[in-house]
Amino acid sequence: MIKKFTGTNTAELQRAIDSARHQLGTTSGMVLTLIVVAELDEFDQALAACVQAGREHPSRIVLLTNGLARADRLDASVRLGEDAPGEIVTLRFHGALRQHRETVVLPLLLPDLPVVVWWPGESPADPGNDPIGRLGTRRITDAMGAPDPIRALEVRARNYCPGDTDLTWTRLTRWRGLLAASLDAYPMVVESAEVRAAPGNAAGHLLGAWLSDRLNLPVRVDHGGVGRGVNFVVLAGEEGEIRIERTDGNMAVFAAPGLPERIVALTRRDLNTLLTEELRRLDDDLIYAESMAALVRRLDEHE
């Protein structure tokens, strides 16, 4: 059921949710509140990703956009039992209310459950101190949603606060898994490492920072790759090299010392999958924190 409201307030929305629950006979059983801060043109894509993530993590999704009306007004819709197990509340803020969005979101948080804030597009420079960001125990940004992703990631790194993660990091999960597993299987002292990624690719930047932090050596990051996303990683030592090369954004070639080359599926994953994965862990990501700190150190050295 979808109910729409013009010029509403949280008390009315809460009553609508309660009565819809009673009519549908659903018990809540939800695991988190997901706040999504989007621009109007990102709305549909963000909503689709939320619905998808809601299948694995039944949640109350509160989707925020700013509207264009002059009046200080809140428009909203409440959807229950439509296409996802949880509840979707969309809020559109007009006029002066756009400066006070957190006062509308706070009453709509589910009792006691973790709160995750997600900015699918541009995010505030300092999410942990943002009025909406402060409501969350976890904050998910996406540097690739910004006009200059590398710069966005650097700003994220400088303002890191526990509970932050960026989807750039989630995009690297498979790469990191493969690299760490291959070093376990073919132990060697890594003497040099290099990453090559597409121009403007923030993930390559972060992968370099992670490697330099873990291996404790400088890592060269080349943004001249011709393929999409991260193209190439090599870890070299006396015994040979561990190498992953992906040029079509889909299948990669994997090589390790003393082994024939093999192919690995390393498909670039869509937003829905990334968000779903990110919602699995609701505690601080320590390795991410250390990698972001390494990124800051590198930036400082270059200055």
Place this chain on the structure above:
Amino acid sequence: MAGPSAIVLFGATGDLATKKLIPAIYDLANRGLLAPGSGLVGFARRDWAAEHFQERVADAVKQYSRTGFREDVWQQLLEGIRFVGGDLADDAAFIELGRVLGELDRTNGTGGNHAFYLSVPPAAFDIAVAQLRKHGLASKKDHSNAWHRVVIEKPFGHDLASAQELERKLSRAFDPSSIFRIDHYLGKETVQNLLAFRFANTLFEPIWNRNYIGHVQITMAEDIGIAGRAGYYDGIGAARDVIQNHLLQLLALTAMEEPTSFNGIDLSLEKRKVLGAARVPADFSNHTARGQYAGGWAGGTQVAGYLAEDGIPPDSTTETFAAIRVDIDNRRWAGVPFYLRTGKRLPHRVTEVALNLRAAPHLPFNGTDVRNLGTNALVLRIQPDEGVTLRFGAKVPATTMELRDVNMDFEYGTSFTESSPEAYERLLLDVLLGSEPLFPRPEEVELSWQILDPVLAYWAEQRTAPESYPPGTWGPPSATRMLARDGFSWRRP
């Protein structure tokens, strides 16, 4: 079904009468629980004809009744509706009231059974009771079997001394068993269910003690401000308005031992025992908190701060948020703090009792796997989303042993599709039946004041304004610190 009787509503044109009492009387009639010929007499300072009051009653029923308007039920009710206009100090009005009641007794067969509902400001209780006594409407000794009952609403005084004074005055006019103090919370289905939950099940009793429960939080939050009740609220404040009655009653029902039976005397005996063992820890600066809402944006609208509300003096130190810690000195609860909080202009309307269990003595898991795990909790949701929630840890489906809190919910509205009667329906029926268990007795009222009085005195000594909090938030920082000091944090209800 209640026997034939007449209800006299003092303050019949007020908000409570219109929105709650009159609709509840109609709903009782509609459910067939009101004897035919029952009387409803409105008393108010208005120069109205009976017909005009009947129209007002009809409007109230159409707008607010739970069970829907039915013409036949309305016709039955209409036969007994009367109106008496006048001031409480006006002798002629009470003589007229006596005449109207006498006439109802003869024509409608109400048999001299009268319930006087004082839906008027507490300052007017004295005069109303005195007038009823003076005009022989409250006669204690009646040769027939007829009864005269009086119903009063909180606040029952503003401290121990005034509560005792009120009690003396009431009992001069009415028999103690004829005085009904309404705490409408106790009429709520979910509060009554608390008794069923505790004493009809075997599952919960073994953990209902200090060995398993770490601390208890009882919250009653309202999202509205004082909304035109300035005259009543200022100088009273959140603690007297809510903690003294609703929250301490909820505490008593949560913490008391099993009563021998659910009759009024046995139930009250257990409540008195537990209230008698309860106290606020002596260091009030660390174990109490008070706040006053500021102006700003809340829930999508711009709202005024307390001091800017109509009729509030700009230097008022009345608190709109109050939180206290209560310790209960008995074997079952020693060392288990009960935290009580209430406030206006909080994020949303909710009342609940949350029992937080102790942490598991040992967790055979990796540190990082259980970082998302809180302690188990049992939450009794009183309103608006009535039910019970049990929170426990479960494994997140994935290849690692990662744990997270999940909720198991019981929802009243879905397990019982019949809508719950309004609290006032139940309580009015109990008044007419003379059934007492759901009404706090004077001893309970006095014990509650005994718990709260020292805190109120301490606050008054401070001579400072309560800490301000932004509207639509969970109260002032001192409330957060109060729990942090004990190693806990408030639940987000």
